[in-house]
Amino acid sequence: xxxxxxxxxxxxxxxxxxxxxxxxxxxxxxxxxxxxxxxxxxxxxxxxxxxxxxxxxxxxxxxxxxxxxxxxxxxxxxxxxxxxxxxxxxxxxxxxxxxxxxxxxxxxxxxxxxxxxxxxxxxxxxxxxxxxxxxxxxxxxxxxxxxxxxxxxxxxxxxxxxxxxxxxxxxxxxxxxxxxxxxxxxxxxxxxxxxxxxxxxxxxxxxxxxxxxxxxxxxxxxxxxxxxxxxxxxxxxxxxxxxxxxxxxxxxxxxxxxxxxxxxxxxxxxxxxxxxxxxxxxxxxxxxxxxxxxxxxxxxxxxxxxxxxxxxxxxxxxxxxxxxxxxxxxxxxxxxxxxxxxxxxxxxxxxxxxxxxxxxxxxxxxxxxxxxxxxxxxxxxxxxxxxxxxxxxxxxxxxxxxxxxxxxxxxxxxxxxxxxxxxxxxxxxxxxxxxxxxxxxxxxxxxxxxxxxxxxxxxxxxxxxxxxxxxxxxxxxxxxxxxxxxxxxxxxxxxxxxxxxxxxxxxx
Amino acid sequence: xxxxxxxxxxxxxxxxxxxxxxxxxxxxxxxxxxxxxxxxxxxxxxxxxxxxxxxxxxxxxxxxxxxxxxxxxxxxxxxxxxxxxxxxxxxxxxxxxxxxxxxxxxxxxxxxxxxxxxxxxxxxxxxxxxxxxxxxxxxxxxxxxxxxxxxxxxxxxxxxxxxxxxxxxxxxxxxxxxxxxxxxxxxxxxxxxxxxxxxxxxxxxxxxxxxxxxxxxxxxxxxxxxxxxxxxxxxxxxxx
Numbered sequence: 001x002x003x004x005x006x007x008x009x010x011x012x013x014x015x016x017x018x019x020x021x022x023x024x025x026x027x028x029x030x031x032x033x034x035x036x037x038x039x040x041x042x043x044x045x046x047x048x049x050x051x052x053x054x055x056x057x058x059x060x061x062x063x064x065x066x067x068x069x070x071x072x073x074x075x076x077x078x079x080x081x082x083x084x085x086x087x088x089x090x091x092x093x094x095x096x097x098x099x100x101x102x103x104x105x106x107x108x109x110x111x112x113x114x115x116x117x118x119x120x121x122x123x124x125x126x127x128x129x130x131x132x133x134x135x136x137x138x139x140x141x142x143x144x145x146x147x148x149x150x151x152x153x154x155x156x157x158x159x160x161x162x163x164x165x166x167x168x169x170x171x172x173x174x175x176x177x178x179x180x181x182x183x184x185x186x187x188x189x190x191x192x193x194x195x196x197x198x199x200x201x202x203x204x205x206x207x208x209x210x211x212x213x214x215x216x217x218x219x220x221x222x223x224x225x226x227x228x229x230x231x232x233x234x235x236x237x238x239x240x241x242x243x244x245x246x247x248x249x250x251x252x253x254x255x256x257x258x259x260x261x262x263x264x265x266x267x268x269x270x271x272x273x274x275x276x277x278x279x280x281x282x283x284x285x286x287x288x289x290x291x292x293x294x295x296x297x298x299x300x301x302x303x304x305x306x307x308x309x310x311x312x313x314x315x316x317x318x319x320x321x322x323x324x325x326x327x328x329x330x331x332x333x334x335x336x337x338x339x340x341x342x343x344x345x346x347x348x349x350x351x352x353x354x355x356x357x358x359x360x361x362x363x364x365x366x367x368x369x370x371x372x373x374x375x376x377x378x379x380x381x382x383x384x385x386x387x388x389x390x391x392x393x394x395x396x397x398x399x400x401x402x403x404x405x406x407x408x409x410x411x412x413x414x415x416x417x418x419x420x421x422x423x424x425x426x427x428x429x430x431x432x433x434x435x436x437x438x439x440x441x442x443x444x445x446x447x448x449x450x451x452x453x454x455x456x457x458x459x460x461x462x463x464x465x466x467x468x469x470x471x472x473x474x475x476x477x478x479x480x481x482x483x484x485x486x487x488x489x490x491x492x493x494x495x496x497x498x499x500x501x502x503x504x505x506x507x508x
Numbered sequence: 509x510x511x512x513x514x515x516x517x518x519x520x521x522x523x524x525x526x527x528x529x530x531x532x533x534x535x536x537x538x539x540x541x542x543x544x545x546x547x548x549x550x551x552x553x554x555x556x557x558x559x560x561x562x563x564x565x566x567x568x569x570x571x572x573x574x575x576x577x578x579x580x581x582x583x584x585x586x587x588x589x590x591x592x593x594x595x596x597x598x599x600x601x602x603x604x605x606x607x608x609x610x611x612x613x614x615x616x617x618x619x620x621x622x623x624x625x626x627x628x629x630x631x632x633x634x635x636x637x638x639x640x641x642x643x644x645x646x647x648x649x650x651x652x653x654x655x656x657x658x659x660x661x662x663x664x665x666x667x668x669x670x671x672x673x674x675x676x677x678x679x680x681x682x683x684x685x686x687x688x689x690x691x692x693x694x695x696x697x698x699x700x701x702x703x704x705x706x707x708x709x710x711x712x713x714x715x716x717x718x719x720x721x722x723x724x725x726x727x728x729x730x731x732x733x734x735x736x737x738x739x740x741x742x743x744x745x746x747x748x
Contacts, residue, residue: 351564351565351619354565354617354618354619355565355597357617358565358567358597358613358614358617358620359597361613361617362599362609362610362613362614365606365609365610365613366599366601366602366606366609366610370599370600370601370610371597371598371599371600372597372598372599372600373596373597373598374581374582374583374586374593374596374598375583376583376584376593382582382584385583385584386582386583386584388580388598391597395594395595396583396593396594397594398583398587398592398593398594399592399594401587408585408588409582409584409585409587409588410547410582410585411547411550411551411554411581411582411585411586411589412546412547412550412578412579412580412581412582412585413579413580413581413582413585414579414580415579415580439544444673444684445674445676445677445682445683445684445685446682446683446684447677447680447682447683447684474683474684475684476673476674476684478673479544479670479671479673480548480670480671480672480673480674480688481544481545481547481548481671482547482671482674482684482687505579505582505585506546506547506578506579507547507551507585507684507687508547508548508550508551508552508554508555508589508687508711
């Protein structure tokens with residue numbers, strides 16, 4: 001099932017070309033094109049030696065990060081063959097094609113298709129297709145030039161691998177050297193070997209185990225799951241475009257056809273989805289995608305189109321779109337649209353489904369995570385007593401929340417209390433006047449204090465000043481504006497210097 | 509939605525629980541009289557919306573810059589003010605345009621008790637557009653502006669409001685009393701002749717229901733607010 005392809009170098013042209021990397025003993029060749037290989041330049045050679053073998057050798061330093069990025073980008077584009085895809089090593093892509101080859105006209109036709117598409121893009125590629133990951137790897141990396149083809153089936157697995165070099169088993173260099181010392185160079189030589197005897201020859205049990213594990217994995221005796229780049233979606237629908245789409249309107253039209261198809265499938269499963277992803281596969285081996293989210297699981301095509309309405313502008317068709325894919329994730333049951341009649345008549349509580357739809361419409365226009373709710377939290381500290389959480393379709397329950405206590409709480413709260421300069425009549429009394437944001441406020445009436453002790457059971461200090469008790473006052477200035485201010489600490493409480501004053505909220 | 513009682517009809521201001529239909533269907537503007545009255549406007553908008561008695565969700569849209577200046581809404585404060593924070597959605601918009609977009613979407617939705625938006629300014633076209641959005645759903649939209657707000661508007665009216673020193677607390681003369689406001693009807697489409705009038709308003713928090721009352725006896729010229737159930741039993745004074 002898995003196929004793997006090797007990718008990297010710029011192999012075009014007849015000039016020998018290598019990529020080099022600075023090592024401990026100077027520059028070394030890490031990759032060479034065909035012209036360089038025919039001149040005797042192999043990866044691992046010192047660059048100075050390579051120069052003597054091929055005097056006109058061109059070289060560039062290798063950029064491994066960019067290589068890895070390009071390989072991952074290519075892997076994402078290869079999702080047009082299968083959603084289960086992974087990157088392995090520096091040069092390989094693993095694809096799980098289980099049950100998918102017939103969509104491309106059989107296994108051989110699919111391999112041809114892949115080869116043509118990748119070669120057209122200027123990427124030299126070697127393909128291998130086998131029932132196990134390990135075997136596919138061996139075929140892709142070591143089968144060129146041998147009589148084994150690029151494809152083996154279940155029955156041909158053991159004989160197909162027998163003649164391949166030992167390096168096809170993905171072993172460490174030390175293990176390969178050791179095996180070569182024993183005279184074991186072909187994979188087939190390991191088939192009939194006495195496993196205990198082999199283990200005794202290795203210096204450690206784990207090293208011997210690694211060899212046998214790789215062998216078992218290649219032969220399908222031990223499972224080796226593929227760890228895909230992206231989690232496969234719960235549902236997906238595809239729209240191949242026989243003629244590449246060049247205009248953004250084409251994408252819009254394509255989505256209008258994909259959305260009902262996906263919703264039909266969701267509805268058939270009796271569920272809806274909360275996250276959607278529209279991917280376009282361009283003809284230049286690149287993929288672009290936009291995502292949209294709903295507060296509650298939905299399977300309504302018009303609502304789905306609303307979610308994507310303002311986001312399609314970010315999708316550039318580039319040199320043409322060959323395939324569009326719409327995926328759904330985060331599936332769950334769709335809550336029925338109808339509300340019980342008695343709730344409507346009584347008029348109690350908001351229409352939760354209606355609010356969720358509205359939240360989606362606003363999110364679609366403004367961006368993700370803009371619609372929030374106030375979630376009550378069990379804490380005495382005002383700044384911790386409630387949480388501004390992203391709305392996810394569930395309204396908070398404030399009826400059962402702890403009441404705020406007898407003293408009123410301000411309508412508006414500052415995220416962090418702001419510092420004040422205060423003149424108080426007596427050291428532990430309410431202020432007479434205070435300066436906030438450089439304006440002097442004369443206090444006309446004051447109410448308090450309400451003492452809020454620090455939460456000693458929590459690790460670490462919190463807020464300005466940390467572990468001091470706060471005395472909150474409700475004060476009104478001469479203009480009738482009301483403030484919630486507090487003094488942190490007391491004189492002589494042994495927890496720092498003189499107490500400090502802060503403003504924490506504003507009353508209506 | 510048609511089963512829900514439609515308490516308010518946007519007719520002449522005399523029948524409305526709040527003067528000149530503030531909080532009833534349509535767009536209403538509240539502007540600060542001076543810097544620092546924003547929390548007072550917050551309370552006034554909530555009181556007006558609460559007093560219309562409409563059920564359903566509440567959408568509060570805020571502009572990031574104003575939220576930094578004046579703090580965010582507090583759930584426990586709302587609960588103390590008689591508004592259930594469990595039915596409120598908060599939308600955090602970055603700029604003025606985002607506030608207007610979100611407000612338009614919210615006004616088109618049906619079944620909301622009210623939409624309240626804080627923003628720094630808007631032009632006439634925007635106000636007209638919001639008015640059209642509100643028309644079909646009959647959702648009240650209250651816009652809260654800083655004191656710099658001026659210019660033409662297509663809203664039902666614009667109030668310029670400020671906090672007012674409160675009466676002494678019943679039980680403790682040194683403590684602040686009930687919240688009080690002074691509101692000037694700057695513009696009114698329903699009653700253009702009443703523009704420029706000044707209203708002194710006070711909040712009654714002895715019962716869970718909000719009401720707007722006056723400390724003084726109502727003058728004969730003052731319109732009377734309509735009662736809603738047993739809770740709303742207030743009068744307010746028209747000093748203009």
